[in-house]
Amino acid sequence: MKKPAAGRWPRFALRRAARLLVSLWVLVTASFLMIHLVPGDPVRAALGPTAPADLVLAHEEELGLLDPLWQQYASFLGRLVRGDLGVSIASRLSVGETIAQQLPATAELAVLAFLLSVAVAVPVGVGMAVLTRRGRGRRAELAFTGTNVVVSAIPDFLLGVGLVYLLAVQTHVFPVAGRAGPDSYVLPVLALAIGPAAVLSRIVRVEMLAVMEADYIRTARAKRLTPVRLHLVHALPNAVTATLTIGGLALSALVAGTVLVENVFAWPGLGSSIVSSIVAKDYPLVQGTVLVYGVGVLLINTLVDVVLALLDPRSAIGEA
């Protein structure tokens, strides 16, 4: 019960860092093995059956595929540490530079969509919780859960198609595709944000409903505070823990969701390039892109855990 406050944070940091490192190692190793798991000869597959044998051999040599596996693994790790992700088979450009060019467009999309979904989900969830608490507002509850189930059943790329049809093709309010001015961001961000917003608002509402029944809320009510203070200061921070956990999952799913939405909107980000490079079997580029996505997801998860620990100090010691 009475743990010394000083020992808590270093131990949490150590444990969380260890988990991050293990996950990173799994990610790096998996992306290394990816090429080796491809059945047959990956370079032959990439260059096509008509490519001359010496060209295939040259590429294999360049990729180090002729060395023993452990040596390949060691040099792969070595190059990663130096930030060298190799060279694309198709374009002969550095994978690192290609990704660096495309990453900002994807990151912008993901971050904006996440912020939008949180900005919508928290007030909506809290509002619906207050309105529908203890069996009140049954119609509002039915309308909310009904809309929510339907909206969260629509995948983001379909939403994108629907939005393009309604707001670009039919009414010409926003551009159909591409990344140019601020208005070109509206539809892709909406397409990405609506699904997570629906899921998150449902979680916020359920958590708020649970928290509002807690003993400490009764204590707060005994202090005769205003309803606003009761809900926002006393209830919401306790509902945030679970919301943030789910929110973190939603955010990392959102990072992956950019792949589809970018393809709908011809967005010049990582998502467009990973699909074309998978189809073209440009393995070094795929490998680098998967690594970058994976690292992004891991960093988000770590960030969420740190924020959680700051908001709710119990989670820093409670987690096994």
Added chain:
Amino acid sequence: MRAALRRPVGLAGVVLLVLVLAAAVFGPVVWGDRATAVDTADLLAGPSAEHWIGTDNLGRDLFARVLVAARLSILLALAATAISMVLGFLLGAAPMLAGRRLGRLITAAVNVLVAFPGLLLVLFFAVVFGVGARGAALAVGLAGAPAFARLCHTLIAGISERDYVAAARIAGVGRVRMLLRHVLPNIAEPVIVYATMAAGGVLLTFAGLSFLGLGVQAPDYDWGRLMQDGLNGIYIHPLAALGPGIAVVLAGLAFNLTGEAFASAPRRAHVLPKAGQPAPATAPAAGSVLSADDLRVTIPGPNGPIHAVRGVTFAVGDGEAVGVVGESGSGKSVTALAVAGLLEPPVRVEAAHLVVAGEDLLAPGAHRRLGTALAVVFQDPMTSFNPAHRVGPQLAEVSRFHQGMGRKAAFARAVDRLNAVRIGDPARRARQYPFEFSGGMRQRAMIGMGLMGDPRLIVADEPTTALDVTVQRQVLELLADVRRETGAALLLISHDVSVVTDVCDRVLVMYAGRVVEELPAKDLRTLARHPYTRALVAAVPDMETDLDRPLAVIPGLPVDPVETPAGCAFAPRCPLADDHCRTVAPPLLDGVACHKAGEAP
């Protein structure tokens, strides 16, 4: 099954699912020819009576193609779900199958993999298995396995604690047999529910993959493929992209709604009948800080309304200490919450009057004055502080909100009050979180919170029940000291007769939502006249109790609060009860509600 179908959501889900599956089974048979009939005279046509959502670039009817595509879409989704299920179950059962060390390693690996979003795993496996329907099914299936494994692991961990599994293990049942015969049947239901919902998700993922061009390849087509073909022509022919999209959403919904309907047991709504005529308002007792007349509290329950408090009349004078005793379910805690004004709809509070510290609690409003004039101490100190805030600011809030103090001044007062309730090193403690306090410290801090204002009444609902005996004593002494210093009145709720006799001037004995006896605390042990009070007192062991004989108990069970009897509620357990007791409820006369008051058993 029936219960799920009776709800509109469940019915809609099942009907949709039947329709979708019917399309998958019969679609290619019925519409197969139409879907492949090339009509070069009618390329990329819009919707018409003949072609409901138009034609594609070879003049083929798109509506027929959407229906035909149902089979491949559903089959691939089910195949991928099956792969996830089998693999996930094996991984989740690893601790049981593969032994402890390997099992832990697999569980750790699953935990790492679960952190990655499904689509990323799908893309990874799509690289390995190559582009195409079979590769995509494998990719989606493998990518779904970690989440499935996590679910199975949790379920199996819950099951393997059970006695019958332990018994089977001791009996030497083999691992595989144990898994198939003893574990699998017990986790089947939640697994199937999850799998149904997962199939909906897989369907959408698959549509996404085909849409990207990584899934089904021409000339085959599923819904995602049709959408991709349609997207290029969205300017001239939007329905070509939206039609298969709607099919995907409907099919996804069918799986999700069906799963959801079976997952959540139907909740029945219970609404209290309309309130009767309010009792004519009466005036509060003179010189009282708390006055209640004919207080009634009704709570909606699963089997009808619960009459938790059934007409209680009492008053607490200025500076007086009144105890309320009774068994669990006697309505004493509900009475405390009612007089503290902390019951909310749908719980209904009615009374001829209910006045606390000059505030009429039956009148609507925030009753802000009670924030300082009334202190409430709750039963469980472990859960009554807000875990998200430090202790000091939680106390200081009262002064900041009600007394207009600044942050610093209020915090200083909080430290001072923590000191007043004898918490050592209060300045440091005020900066700590509740979880860093012990139970007794929290209860003292809770009393300190009540002292932030200028309380005229302290309502303490079982304040010592959750604490161990030595700490109980400290908290009771603190309450007594506080009363001496502030002159506040006390309403102490307790099931512990000895606690109440030590602290209080007067005692109310409650049974089945009514006051059955009211008497001075010093007379409780000797002069009680109600058979229930006597039994309650007799059940408390003291120094003279003969430990060789069985401890005294009150025979029978407390009355069911839903079925309130016509006569005396204690009659079924009372040694003195006769037919008159069972039919006519005794009124509270001269401090006791009993037809046989004072008679010897």
